[in-house]
Amino acid sequence: MTRHLILGQTLAFAADPFSAPLEVAAQHHRRGAVLIDAGRIAAVGQADDLKAEFPDVATTDYGDGLISAGFVDAHMHYPQTAIIASWGKRLIDWLNLYTFPEEMRFADPAYATEIAGRCLDLNLAHGTTTVASYCTIHPGSVDAIFEAAAARDMRIVAGKTCMDRDTAPDRLRDTAQGAYDDSRALIERWHDKGRASYAITPRFSPTSTVAQLEALGALWAEHPSCLMQTHLSEQTDEIEWVRGLYPEARDYLDTYEAYGLLGERGVYGHAIHLEEREKARLSEVGAGLVHCPTSNTFIGSGLFDMAGLKGAGQRVGLATDTGGGSSFSMLRTMAAAYEVGQLHGTALHPAQLWWLATEGSAQVLHMQGRIGALRAGAEADLVILDLGSTPAIAQRAAQANDIWDAIFPTIMMGDDRAVQAVWLNGAPCQSAGSARIST
Ligand code: GUN
Numbered sequence: 001m002t003r004h005l006i007l008g009q010t011l012a013f014a015a016d017p018f019s020a021p022l023e024v025a026a027q028h029h030r031r032g033a034v035l036i037d038a039g040r041i042a043a044v045g046q047a048d049d050l051k052a053e054f055p056d057v058a059t060t061d062y063g064d065g066l067i068s069a070g071f072v073d074a075h076m077h078y079p080q081t082a083i084i085a086s087w088g089k090r091l092i093d094w095l096n097l098y099t100f101p102e103e104m105r106f107a108d109p110a111y112a113t114e115i116a117g118r119c120l121d122l123n124l125a126h127g128t129t130t131v132a133s134y135c136t137i138h139p140g141s142v143d144a145i146f147e148a149a150a151a152r153d154m155r156i157v158a159g160k161t162c163m164d165r166d167t168a169p170d171r172l173r174d175t176a177q178g179a180y181d182d183s184r185a186l187i188e189r190w191h192d193k194g195r196a197s198y199a200i201t202p203r204f205s206p207t208s209t210v211a212q213l214e215a216l217g218a219l220w221a222e223h224p225s226c227l228m229q230t231h232l233s234e235q236t237d238e239i240e241w242v243r244g245l246y247p248e249a250r251d252y253l254d255t256y257e258a259y260g261l262l263g264e265r266g267v268y269g270h271a272i273h274l275e276e277r278e279k280a281r282l283s284e285v286g287a288g289l290v291h292c293p294t295s296n297t298f299i300g301s302g303l304f305d306m307a308g309l310k311g312a313g314q315r316v317g318l319a320t321d322t323g324g325g326s327s328f329s330m331l332r333t334m335a336a337a338y339e340v341g342q343l344h345g346t347a348l349h350p351a352q353l354w355w356l357a358t359e360g361s362a363q364v365l366h367m368q369g370r371i372g373a374l375r376a377g378a379e380a381d382l383v384i385l386d387l388g389s390t391p392a393i394a395q396r397a398a399q400a401n402d403i404w405d406a407i408f409p410t411i412m413m414g415d416d417r418a419v420q421a422v423w424l425n426g427a428p429c430q431s432a433g434s435a436r437i438s439t
């Protein structure tokens with residue numbers, strides 16, 4: 001018997017709350033239920049209805065816990081787990097001082113295995129059920145994260161970070177051909193195997209030669225079902241650097257576009273300081289942008305224009321960008337997105353923040369309907385949240401007038417203590433939350 005009924009408050013989205021009215025976009029049941037069958041969500045509805053329809057199915061009751069699709073972190077760097085919260089630098093110095101020395105340690109597969117497991121367990125403890133992660137230049141670092149995800153039955157996107165320019169340190173450089181060969185072999189080993197997907201991953205144009213960008217563009221054309229992830233227009237100093245390295249390019253995006261690295265399945269992290277031409281091209285091809293607000297404030301990058309970009313119809317997801325980001329928590333990331341929105345003059349609604357952390361990120365990864373959705377047919381990757389997880393949150397939530405008022409204190413002040421349980425692929429995850437299974 002693989003069926004299971006879980007009870008609690010349920011929060012689901014039928015449409016994008018940036019474009020549909022709230023009543024249409026979001027569906028909340030105060031006493032709801034989710035029927036899981038063979039790893040998938042079979043039904044979402046009122047608890048009384050589903051209990052009556054399936055009286056003999058094993059049931060777990062989370063009481064007032066909020067059942068949501070698990071969070072989807074659309075851009076992070078698992079190899080930076082151990083250097084999160086490193087003080088005092090902006091992007092280029094932060095990369096050189098903290099990131100690159102740490103990434104060199106991933107030449108050792110045992111270290112990669114240790115950090116991959118640690119990172120995914122931290123993600124699960126925070127209610128994140130899928131990440132799209134960069135690895136290091138070492139193919140072993142890619143095997144490590146895919147193996148760790150398979151061991152936990154997590155859906156995952158990852159790829160070998162490619163760097164062949166002398167702007168990167170000697171010990172972190174591959175070659176154009178080596179990056180192509182290694183990435184191709186890793187695609188064959190991992191792409192679409194179980195719950196794994198491969199993303200072709202040039203780190204960013206300042207650390208690749210034209211030959212490498214061309215090779216990876218060719219590889220993407222040969223494997224169009226892969227995602228391609230990279231960084232775009234994160235800091236003004238970085239954009240100046242790109243201008244110097246690629247004098248012939250019209251703008252930063254053109255350094256990807258010219259070599260076959262702009263497409264619908266492209267996932268562009270940060271995208272803060274965009275030119276009008278870049279916005280037009282990104283929207284024309286339907287590429288994905290990923291907002292990383294804790295990183296953007298921590299490294300001092302700038303303010304992502306969520307209202308402007310979503311208003312213009314761009315596809316946008318949300319991410320931690322760990323360890324440039326300062327938290328593993330998508331709750332903390334939603335809070336930072338709210339704060340960045342305020343500095344831009346727009347108060348993002350809790351429904352919009354929640355949608356970005358689930359469905360929005362799933363859309364950017366072209367996994368909509370599969371993950372990030374509390375909807376029949378989706379894979380049963382769930383998080384159950386306690387909306388009163390600390391005294392400060394509980395006393396505020398006690399004053400709530402509606403579900404959004406009840407959720408917002410957890411968005412703004414919540415962390416891993418709010419995570420009551422996590423389900424992965426239809427099974428309770430023992431390493432996250434305090435899952436209480438009753439049959
Ligand atoms: N740009 C290129 N590499 C990185 C990275 O590792 N983190 C961030 N935040 N930006 C980058």
Ligand code: ZN
Pocket residue numbers: 075076077231269321324
């Ligand atoms: Zn990044």
